[in-house]
Amino acid sequence: MPIENTRTYDVIVIGAGPVGENVADRTTAAGLSTVLVESELAGGECSYWACEPSKALLRPVLLRADAAHVPGLDSAMKGPLDVESVLAHRNRMSADWQDDGQVEWIKSAGIDLVRGHGRLTGTREVSVSSPEGDTVRLRARHAVALCTGSSAALPPLPGIEKLLPWTSREATSAQRAPQRLVIVGAGVVGVEMATAWQALGSRVTLLAREGGLLPRMEPFAGELVTERLREAGADVRFDISVVGAERVGEGGNEVRVTLSDGGVITADEILFATGRAPRSQDIGLDTVGLNPGDWLATDDSLTVTAVPGHWLYAVGDVNRRALFTHQGKYQARIAGAVIAARARGERLRTGRWAPHSSTADSEAVPGVVFTDPEVASVGLTVREAERTGRDVEVVDYEIGHLAGAVQYRPDYHGRARILIDRERQTVVGATFAGPGVAELLYSATVAITGEVPVERLWHAVPAFPTISEVWLRLLETRRDS
Numbered sequence: 001m002p003i004e005n006t007r008t009y010d011v012i013v014i015g016a017g018p019v020g021e022n023v024a025d026r027t028t029a030a031g032l033s034t035v036l037v038e039s040e041l042a043g044g045e046c047s048y049w050a051c052e053p054s055k056a057l058l059r060p061v062l063l064r065a066d067a068a069h070v071p072g073l074d075s076a077m078k079g080p081l082d083v084e085s086v087l088a089h090r091n092r093m094s095a096d097w098q099d100d101g102q103v104e105w106i107k108s109a110g111i112d113l114v115r116g117h118g119r120l121t122g123t124r125e126v127s128v129s130s131p132e133g134d135t136v137r138l139r140a141r142h143a144v145a146l147c148t149g150s151s152a153a154l155p156p157l158p159g160i161e162k163l164l165p166w167t168s169r170e171a172t173s174a175q176r177a178p179q180r181l182v183i184v185g186a187g188v189v190g191v192e193m194a195t196a197w198q199a200l201g202s203r204v205t206l207l208a209r210e211g212g213l214l215p216r217m218e219p220f221a222g223e224l225v226t227e228r229l230r231e232a233g234a235d236v237r238f239d240i241s242v243v244g245a246e247r248v249g250e251g252g253n254e255v256r257v258t259l260s261d262g263g264v265i266t267a268d269e270i271l272f273a274t275g276r277a278p279r280s281q282d283i284g285l286d287t288v289g290l291n292p293g294d295w296l297a298t299d300d301s302l303t304v305t306a307v308p309g310h311w312l313y314a315v316g317d318v319n320r321r322a323l324f325t326h327q328g329k330y331q332a333r334i335a336g337a338v339i340a341a342r343a344r345g346e347r348l349r350t351g352r353w354a355p356h357s358s359t360a361d362s363e364a365v366p367g368v369v370f371t372d373p374e375v376a377s378v379g380l381t382v383r384e385a386e387r388t389g390r391d392v393e394v395v396d397y398e399i400g401h402l403a404g405a406v407q408y409r410p411d412y413h414g415r416a417r418i419l420i421d422r423e424r425q426t427v428v429g430a431t432f433a434g435p436g437v438a439e440l441l442y443s444a445t446v447a448i449t450g451e452v453p454v455e456r457l458w459h460a461v462p463a464f465p466t467i468s469e470v471w472l473r474l475l476e477t478r479r480d481s
């Protein structure tokens with residue numbers, strides 16, 4: 001007999017990914033009783049099929065790329081990667097796809113967890129269907145936060161369902177390297193997975209429908225990554241799309257891909273890295289006047305603007321503001337503070353950079369692409385500045401000229417670009433592409449969010465010999481140009 005029961009909490013959070021967990025943590029810490037609803041694994045996409053496994057696959061690849069060019073280590077780097085150990089390490093970093101550790105943390109934080117598929121059933125009401133067929137009805141006194149994330153979006157290719165294609169899930173959790181892997185899509189997932197699997201033994205063909213890789217970033221970033229992927233043996237093609245694909249061979253063990261230029265490629269697997277779709281199809285949006293399957297638009301307090309009453313929030317990937325774990329967790333801290341303030345009847349402190357406003361989503365979203373070389377960017381690119389009519393100065397510097405870069409790796413090649421707002425005289429965008437630049441990014445993020453005047457940056461002295469000296473060289477280049 002299916003069981004039905006009803007429970008009341010101050011706050012209901014649907015989705016226990018990194019973002020939902022952080023909303024629940026903040027509301028619980030504010031003294032609000034909170035329940036998390038999760039249909040798969042607590043920890044979400046990031047822990048099992050995205051950030052953690054992908055970075056575990058990439059770390060040895062990037063370390064090796066550097067070490068292979070450092071005198072004294074180069075000869076030790078001649079052999080192939082120990083693929084079995086890399087995959088075993090990846091499995092451990094994905095907690096072997098078990099969420100016991102996360103569940104323990106949820107309990108220790110004083111948060112209740114209900115397993116099952118959550119759906120809104122009306123204002124501040126949620127119903128959860130458990131895998132056993134039971135239903136739990138939840139009521140919220142104050143807020144419901146939708147943190148259901150995103151899933152891979154597949155292109156409308158005829159017969160795609162019969163192809164059994166890889167998405168980001170298979171690409172991050174596969175237990176062996178396919179001999180031949182075709183990757184469609186040149187965004188972050190496409191280039192990271194091309195870097196990983198090419199190094200792990202697959203022959204990768206990467207297909208970009210644009211004229212370069214990483215099309216949303218500064219073009220030099222994609223050019224450097226293309227160069228290194230090609231050196232590693234990957235077949236990288238531009239201005240091309242897939243017009244057809246089918247499983248062929250014995251038991252359908254091969255994929256035959258037909259391209260827009262008439263070419264045909266045969267591979268063992270095909271990965272579609274063609275963007276994300278919101279997980280909002282079946283979460284009861286129609287019961288509150290929203291369209292199932294839509295991204296959920298919010299204001300800077302993460303409140304869903306189309307629903308009256310200030311009780312519904314959308315946080316993380318599902319609101320499409322910035323599809324990164326760190327940015328979703330930033331939103332979660334703000335949403336948690338907003339929910340707590342409203343529950344206490346306090347006025348929100350909104351406005352640029354105020355505690356209840358996720359301003360960084362529009363001004364300074366940092367992101368690192370863990371390719372060889374790494375690409376790190378925050379704030380505007382030149383293209384975005386042009387599109388939004390911002391008057392900026394653009395300053396470029398070849399990172400390989402720095403003493404710190406040569407110490408890092410004698411053949412260092414990389415590029416840095418900052419954008420300076422002419423009127424405000426502050427940095428509004430930065431992109432670094434080169435080995436080891438990931439850790440540089442926070443300095444740029446602080447410069448942008450702190451709106452540090454460029455004149456003051458002259459007093460921020462980078463240590464010698466580090467790659468951070470790029471900041472000084474960028475200032476000198478601007479002064480002397």
Ligand SMILES: Cc1cc2nc3c(=O)[nH]c(=O)nc-3n(C[C@H](O)[C@H](O)[C@H](O)COP(=O)(O)OP(=O)(O)OC[C@H]3O[C@@H](n4cnc5c(N)ncnc54)[C@H](O)[C@@H]3O)c2cc1C
Nearest residue numbers: 015017019039044045050051118148149316317323324325
């Ligand atoms: C291959 C790959 C690599 C990435 N690498 C990075 C990286 O290095 N750094 C970075 O910052 N970002 C990275 N990202 C992006 C990052 O994974 C996402 O931004 C992040 O996971 C979003 O967190 P979230 O909590 O919003 O959603 P998710 O992590 O998707 O979690 C949503 C949770 O909600 C649950 N859920 C959904 N619907 C329901 C429902 N109806 N009822 C109950 N539960 C439900 C899901 O099961 C899931 O557990 C990567 C993404 C991909 C695809």
Ligand SMILES: NC(=O)c1ccc[n+]([C@@H]2O[C@H](COP(=O)([O-])OP(=O)(O)OC[C@H]3O[C@@H](n4cnc5c(N)ncnc54)[C@H](O)[C@@H]3O)[C@@H](O)[C@H]2O)c1
Nearest residue numbers: 155185186187188189190209273274275323324368369370
């Ligand atoms: N290191 C990281 O932080 C990291 C790593 C991976 C993913 N992510 C996040 O995940 C998000 C999703 O990444 P993604 O790479 O899936 O998406 P994306 O939007 O970055 O790139 C998608 C690519 O697929 C192409 N594409 C879309 N439809 C296509 C079609 N029908 N045929 C051919 N090409 C097509 C696009 O032109 C684009 O090049 C990113 O925006 C990023 O925020 C972050």
